[in-house]
Amino acid sequence: MTSGDFVTGSGDGTRAVRAGLPEPVKHEPTLPGPVFAAHFHLPGDPTGPYTYGRDENPTWTLLERAIGELEGPGQEGVTTLAFPSGMAAISAVLFSQLRAGDVVVLPDDGYQVLPLVREQLTSYGIEVRTAPTAGDAQLDVLDGAKLLWIETPSNPGLDVCDVRRLVGAAHAQGTLVAVDNTLATPLGQRPLELGADFSVASGTKMLTGHGDILLGYVSALDAGLMAPVRRWRKIVGAIPGPMEAWLAHRSLATLQLRADRQNANAMVIAEALRGRPEVTGLRYPGLPQDPSHKIASQQMRRFGCVVSFTLSTRARADRFLDALRLVDDATSFGGVRSTAERRGRWGGDAVPEGFIRLSAGAEDPEDLVADVLRALDESAD
Numbered sequence: 001m002t003s004g005d006f007v008t009g010s011g012d013g014t015r016a017v018r019a020g021l022p023e024p025v026k027h028e029p030t031l032p033g034p035v036f037a038a039h040f041h042l043p044g045d046p047t048g049p050y051t052y053g054r055d056e057n058p059t060w061t062l063l064e065r066a067i068g069e070l071e072g073p074g075q076e077g078v079t080t081l082a083f084p085s086g087m088a089a090i091s092a093v094l095f096s097q098l099r100a101g102d103v104v105v106l107p108d109d110g111y112q113v114l115p116l117v118r119e120q121l122t123s124y125g126i127e128v129r130t131a132p133t134a135g136d137a138q139l140d141v142l143d144g145a146k147l148l149w150i151e152t153p154s155n156p157g158l159d160v161c162d163v164r165r166l167v168g169a170a171h172a173q174g175t176l177v178a179v180d181n182t183l184a185t186p187l188g189q190r191p192l193e194l195g196a197d198f199s200v201a202s203g204t205k206m207l208t209g210h211g212d213i214l215l216g217y218v219s220a221l222d223a224g225l226m227a228p229v230r231r232w233r234k235i236v237g238a239i240p241g242p243m244e245a246w247l248a249h250r251s252l253a254t255l256q257l258r259a260d261r262q263n264a265n266a267m268v269i270a271e272a273l274r275g276r277p278e279v280t281g282l283r284y285p286g287l288p289q290d291p292s293h294k295i296a297s298q299q300m301r302r303f304g305c306v307v308s309f310t311l312s313t314r315a316r317a318d319r320f321l322d323a324l325r326l327v328d329d330a331t332s333f334g335g336v337r338s339t340a341e342r343r344g345r346w347g348g349d350a351v352p353e354g355f356i357r358l359s360a361g362a363e364d365p366e367d368l369v370a371d372v373l374r375a376l377d378e379s380a381d
Helices: 012-018 058-071 086-097 114-123 134-141 163-172 223-236 242-252 255-274 293-299 314-323 365-378
Strands: 078-083 103-107 127-131 147-151 176-180 198-202 216-220 280-283 306-310 339-342 355-359
Touching: 012 058, 012 255, 058 078, 058 216, 058 242, 078 086, 078 223, 086 114, 086 147, 086 176, 086 198, 086 216, 086 223, 103 114, 103 134, 114 127, 127 134, 134 163, 147 163, 163 176, 216 223, 255 280, 255 306, 255 365, 314 339, 314 355, 314 365
Parallel strands: 103 127, 103 147, 147 176, 176 198
Antiparallel strands: 078 216, 198 216, 280 306, 306 355, 339 355
């Protein structure tokens, strides 16, 4: 869906509340309900926006318009496509843009499914190079690449790279750039404004924020680049359900409220953990002491809801998680209910056995800090 600047007012809250809404019509709801349709009335030639349910749906249209307004406010021609999960969106960009013989650069410290993606790309004759996010290390392996994939902040290590610098180097040699914006959300970081060709995200996380929807999306300013992505979605049938799309759009209205509370809670938790001797490797880009803070503060407007740190052993980490009462032991992040997990249990992340990824929810900050500190005390050796 192509998006212009449809929202009156430039504040994040105003934009989130009103993004993607249709023009008001008397007696109609402000946000129309989900359209459940496999086919539409279509006499004569197959023209018009809605012909078949795998191609387009009015509920997707409004959601895609809304996300486009958040990813590229004030920019004409933002095209957004919704997908049934973040991985569907990631796969759509990678497999629609790359061919046998191409080179792609991925982060080696990104989302845990990326190693599986690397195996699949390699099996198709695509050369995959990897480098860490920190220190803009992907620049060292960029020569001749067709596509550079950036994940910043990285998940789960929370390293940050200089998007503008990487985009400049990539574009100078004709390399496309995609940025995974899942952790930051468009309210924390706007990759398209930083020069990226694609902004890709899992809407499962903070964008929708309630832990009850799987969703993904791709946004770009160049409709030509998005044409293969749209074709890929059509070929593989990677489409969101109308109910999920409608729930996602409804959830966008509280994004700014949730993001501000959860980001503030993450900062409070990170500050509290700084004073604990049993905590090592504490990371949160919003902390002035964090190695990523300088560059993060130059390209991010909010630093996210995720804090990571390491406890001494796997057993200690498990005891800590078991002692928490307000923080659920669950995977994923970005929900209004705080979660934490020992990431090493999945086996796909290069992290210590005692590494914890904690996602701050929207609970009262005093209660969260008290719960975390009590759990640390109770889990002591």
